[in-house]
Amino acid sequence: MAVTVERVGDDIAVLTFSEPPVNLYSIEMHADFDRALDEVEASLPRALLIRAEGKIVSGGVDVSQFHDQKTLADTKALYDRMIELPDRVAALPIPTFFAAHALTLTWAFEVALACDIIVASEKAKFGLVERVIGLTPTMGGTQRLASRAGVGRAKEFVFTGALYDAATLERWNAINRVLPVDGFEDAVMELVASIAIGPTKAFGAAKDILRHFEAGGVPEANAHTTAIASELFNTEDLQGGMESFLKDGPGNATFSGK
Template structure:
């Protein structure tokens, strides 16, 4: 597939046709999130979500920066009423990324700060280059993260570590980010994109409906109590018995052993 905006485009990886790449490309501003970039990210997320040929997604900002942050010049003079609307668009765009019903990995090179870090947090996995820096420096501007950072970060690294990063606004280098669970893998800077693609390309031949169900069950379960989460799991588990992939997978297990099923994604 190919969707193109001025600053965000969706491409197909050259070697893996089922992997879509949401490429953020606003180089003069280190990919800073202004209203237009945010809107184009939301459109890209909707596009890859709806395209059945896409089985997994990479978020990529290029070699210099993932996303350096929000566009401070654009928002500095906004009033309260204006920011209520502006922040809704920003949150909705990143939530659209988080709800892509397919495995999503953020390929982080250079800076992933503020809104950039929040965008990375909306992915399922994060691969960082050795020189990458991540953080939520909003407190140094007299505000707090407003695009999911106060909610997604503590769910990922725990409340104490999240408060440390949010209260101080400090930048975290890749190795520390790996140690605290903020990223899942650190590779040489020139290998970031390839490593990110490799991480999600393995899902291309998997049972797409079951993968979507697994993602939604985990994500929704984190937002509720255990009993409600178990009920969400039970309903999704049972629902998958209406899919072609369930029949294929279990029949293949019985006849050929584990790990040999060829799924259709239906």
């Protein structure tokens, strides 16, 4: 299988994709992703890390899959299938992370943008390079990049088809952190673990509120915030967290993710 899931540490799921030599997207790889995400959803971890094996994260998409389509309807069906992957990642109710250790093109960057936190090594570069075949990104990367970095930056990124380094995208707020190449994987896991031990359901509630914000701004988010936050009343983490705060002061609570 091109995609595997391993459970590590404090209930962290590590989803790794590997399709040598350059991790091109294919429908077959997508099917492996679906099986892996089925496994994740069947027993939700407290955090999910998506990463790649190989010298690069991905060289892009197997273009023959586009060229093999003979009608507009067939092409639309393929694109509809492709966008399901980042949408499924974005819908997960747990903190999600993407680790980009090197070159990350097209579909892989679009999946990264669907994650909550993107961490890149200093040598990582990113690109939505669909212009080279006369296409525009089809997996939500344009709009998700605009959500993070602004519409003007998204246009520049897509129109130029250029490669942008991690430092530039961190400055744009498109990615969250840039870490040294040496010790990259350990540093990523340290970050993931620090969040995985937190109040997982509260993080899921924050994601719900932010989905409403993305859909309609502050008024839309405000209209749903109290209902979403109230649903945390019966969680072990909120009740235990309040008791710990009152008894032992702030910062001493431990959370089960329930």
